[in-house]
Amino acid sequence: MPTIFSKIIDREIPCHRLYEDEHVLAFLDVGPVARGHCLVIPKQPAVELDGLSDDAAAALGRVMPRLVRALKAATGCAGVNVLQNNGAAAGQVVMHVHFHLIPRYSENHASASTQFGLKWQAGTLSDSDAADLTTRMTAELG
Ligand code: DGP
Numbered sequence: 001m002p003t004i005f006s007k008i009i010d011r012e013i014p015c016h017r018l019y020e021d022e023h024v025l026a027f028l029d030v031g032p033v034a035r036g037h038c039l040v041i042p043k044q045p046a047v048e049l050d051g052l053s054d055d056a057a058a059a060l061g062r063v064m065p066r067l068v069r070a071l072k073a074a075t076g077c078a079g080v081n082v083l084q085n086n087g088a089a090a091g092q093v094v095m096h097v098h099f100h101l102i103p104r105y106s107e108n109h110a111s112a113s114t115q116f117g118l119k120w121q122a123g124t125l126s127d128s129d130a131a132d133l134t135t136r137m138t139a140e141l142g
Pocket of ligand 1: 015028
């Protein structure tokens, strides 16, 4: 099912294009949580990360460091969060894989920002749960 991002890729809807190649498009987020907030998307219309082909994933991975370097140089930000939501439960709104690149400045420092916060309370990893999860994950991964 086409999303707003497929329409952006197909130029049916305008955006501020930052980078484009055969597999990847980067553009400014229309609702930035910080100056320079941008989105990096595969052209493959996968909904979530686990639906991406290896080629599309590799193309994203290849260009990501370059985009982060450009973002740092262009904005002078002090840090960058890379955020990628999969599924409504994880806060995904547009159902086409996308990575948020969110610059951090002194005024939106991770520890103080009211616009974009990352806060979690670390739990503890028990030996039994670690063993169970490792067994399950390694079995899935082959
Ligand atoms: P998420 O919650 O992770 O699905 O984030 C979706 C992001 O997409 C959100 O930050 C706003 C952005 N967005 C939604 N529609 C448009 C659009 O039409 N143009 C642009 N440039 N960004 C959009």
